[in-house]
Amino acid sequence: xxxxxxxxxxxxxxxxxxxxxxxxxxxxxxxxxxxxxxxxxxxxxxxxxxxxxxxxxxxxxxxxxxxxxxxxxxxxxxxxxx
Numbered sequence: 079x080x081x082x083x084x085x086x087x088x089x090x091x092x093x094x095x096x097x098x099x100x101x102x103x104x105x106x107x108x109x110x111x112x113x114x115x116x117x118x119x120x121x122x123x124x125x126x127x128x129x130x131x132x133x134x135x136x137x138x139x140x141x142x143x144x145x146x147x148x149x150x151x152x153x154x155x156x157x158x159x160x
Contacts, residue, residue, distance in 0.1 A: 094108075
């Protein structure tokens with residue numbers, strides 16, 4: 079078992095009351111609750127999912143033929159790309 083050290087922390091009285099209630103609800107001591115909360119807040123964060131472009135890049139393909147080509151040609155003409 080790891081040796082633990084005592085620490086004195088100064089907090090707002092209402093926060094202490096709320097923290098004690100939460101610790102009681104989770105079946106732990108205030109010290110245990112604070113220790114787990116600190117460990118969770120300092121744990122390495124998972125990399126958030128990238129932007130829409132990063133998640134979907136390369137996931138779509140153009141189909142040849144059909145009405146889609148007519149729309150594509152109209153857009154190309156409209157924007158002087160054809």
